[in-house]
Amino acid sequence: MSNGKQAYLCFALTNVLIFFFSSITEEYEKELGRLSSRLTWIMLASLGISKEDVKWPGPKGDNQEAHVLQLNSYPACPHPDRAMGLVPHTDSTLVSIIHQSKICGLQVFQEGTGWFRVPPVPGAMVVNVGDLMHILSNGSYVSVLHRVLVNQTQHRLSVVYNYGPPDNVPISPIPKLLSASHPALYPPVTNWSEYVDTKAKLKGKALASLRLYEPLTKLIVLFRRSE
Numbered sequence: 001m002s003n004g005k006q007a008y009l010c011f012a013l014t015n016v017l018i019f020f021f022s023s024i025t026e027e028y029e030k031e032l033g034r035l036s037s038r039l040t041w042i043m044l045a046s047l048g049i050s051k052e053d054v055k056w057p058g059p060k061g062d063n064q065e066a067h068v069l070q071l072n073s074y075p076a077c078p079h080p081d082r083a084m085g086l087v088p089h090t091d092s093t094l095v096s097i098i099h100q101s102k103i104c105g106l107q108v109f110q111e112g113t114g115w116f117r118v119p120p121v122p123g124a125m126v127v128n129v130g131d132l133m134h135i136l137s138n139g140s141y142v143s144v145l146h147r148v149l150v151n152q153t154q155h156r157l158s159v160v161y162n163y164g165p166p167d168n169v170p171i172s173p174i175p176k177l178l179s180a181s182h183p184a185l186y187p188p189v190t191n192w193s194e195y196v197d198t199k200a201k202l203k204g205k206a207l208a209s210l211r212l213y214e215p216l217t218k219l220i221v222l223f224r225r226s227e
């Protein structure tokens with residue numbers, strides 16, 4: 001086959017692959033959008049919050065939630081003890097839905113236990129509570145600290161659907177959840193992208209730096225310690 005024909009075949013094949021990849025990605029985004037929205041409203045409903053209580057402002061009060069689809073690739077690393085796939089962090093989202101390939105790597109931090117593995121389970125996805133859900137629920141849902149380790153021999157992939165509020169919408173604790181005994185723990189965050197910028201500057205300390213009060217449990221511990 002001539003070089004010209006080979007180049008044409010390669011070009012045509014690439015276009016076919018791009019077409020299939022884009023249509024699968026589009027379908028995936030649509031489904032995950034529906035799933036994230038349902039999960040978000042179910043989580044809020046469990047706190048007694050309805051869609052009426054969280055009207056995203058907009059020209060007609062009909063602003064749509066936003067999302068970012070992220071593809072992560074963690075090449076095999078001969079010295080996994082000297083490298084980190086993804087440093088410990090919380091997600092700047094309402095919720096994030098992770099699809100992991102068959103390789104372990106994701107770990108979650110739990111107070112008192114430390115880091116534990118979240119192994120891939122065939123047919124299952126991982127749902128992370130993000131910082132904006134933490135703020136919206138006034139700390140009822142706690143955003144999860146997690147990290148990713150690299151594998152010595154196997155390449156790991158993950159697909160993360162980051163689900164957040166419409167952009168340009170301020171996020172603050174839902175007023176219905178607040179009372180004299182449950183004051184707002186966070187001031188309004190201007191909007192999703194601004195929060196992401198703040199986080200980039202303050203690294204892991206963005207949420208803690210916004211917090212207006214210490215959790216009551218911590219105060220009790222401090223009080224007991226000083227007795």
Ligand SMILES: O=C(O)CCC(=O)C(=O)O
Nearest residue numbers: 072098100106148158160
């Ligand atoms: O790769 C994973 O399992 C998690 C990725 C992640 O935490 C992220 O992209 O924020």
Ligand SMILES: [Fe+2]
Nearest residue numbers: 089090091146
């Ligand atoms: Fe994450």
